[in-house]
Amino acid sequence: MVKQLVILGSTGSIGRQTLEVVSLFPERFKILALTAWRNWRLLAEQARLFRPRMVWIGEASLSEALREALPPQTEVLSGEQALCELAAHPEVDLVLSALVGAAGLAPTLSALSAGKTVALANKEVLVAGGELVLQLLRRRRVRLLPVDSEHAAIFQALKGHRRRDLSRLILTASGGPFRQTPVERFPEITPQEALRHPRWRMGAKITVDSATLMNKGLEVIEAHYLFQVPYKKIEVVVHPESIVHSLVEFRDGSLLAQLSLPDMRLPIAYALSYPERLPLPYPRLDLSALGSLHFEPPDLERFPCLRLAYEAGERGGFWPAALNAANEVAVEAFLSGKLRFSEIPLLIEETLSRLSFSGKPGSLEEIIEADRQARKAAWNWLKERGC
């Protein structure tokens, strides 16, 4: 059966790699819709190649330019409502959720509510909306497939094992570009330096998150919701080669891991074709050429963002959504030169200390409100410091 796909964020790093995989298997996948925020030129190029029935552009003022660059039969959509409808389209079989940040929450929830299988790259969806996603998964019995390489590894390692035999999840982290940088240098780290990741080519936000280790913190929260494992059973180990994508430990002490070259096209392809595996033509791992692999504990003193994520995760409720929103503001401020690299965790911690929440999120609107409050508190903190 040909799977009809909607790719949310097709112009991003994950979106482009997804289309690369799709282009290898035209007999298996058909593109129903593609989306971008501003990059209408690339979106138009993708649409001419993959012939989706619909395209969505975030910046409504670019719709006209986009329409003129497209075949006349392609429908051009804009606005949040249209994005949510597109993710829940009756003909779609799988939605690849690869927007960046909390912006992906509404369309991903819309897809899940409509009973669609979702392949999730956009980890912030589970960080901000984990409680709601879990409710939907229970109610609708829909499938949520991880695309993040660490979670795809755990998903595969858990296959065929009894949940009660699980003792820990171990997420690997590359350690980012500043793993060995003295902490005294942190205040001078520039956006250009932070955007040079040693192993992965990714969008700007996740690359900065990888440099602060917030990315790993968000992934810990993502793992908590995806696999429903308590935080004390989720550990992080730094593994600079990014070959072991994560591990599962069972109660007899056995560890199962998934290994490959660092290439997001593998977990993307697995999520697209699950439970089948596609015959991918990409380079393979040669263990004897590799020689050795290294592992070390994360340094929470130098990278406090990981600690902040564990704390927000343990507090639960609205705190992970607030952590995520404060981090989005911090990354934006850092990239635009308003905040030092070393101040990213400070801004997040200060923001969270100014907020109070009670109870658990019961609706998307409540999460959006918590997100709004956290962003406001973060921008206020920046203003008070004259940033």
Ligand SMILES: NC(=O)c1ccc[n+]([C@@H]2O[C@H](COP(=O)([O-])OP(=O)(O)OC[C@H]3O[C@@H](n4cnc5c(N)ncnc54)[C@H](OP(=O)(O)O)[C@@H]3O)[C@@H](O)[C@H]2O)c1
């Ligand atoms: N890249 C990776 O290797 C990787 C690995 C694991 C997980 N992830 C996760 O996957 C997600 C996507 O990452 P990425 O690296 O692909 O990001 P990216 O390169 O920045 O791409 C983001 C995509 O979302 C669109 N977009 C941005 N803001 C939007 C908004 N407010 N509303 C609607 N669309 C918006 C962008 O459109 P424009 O191009 O027009 O701006 C682009 O298509 C993130 O959550 C990230 O943490 C990424």
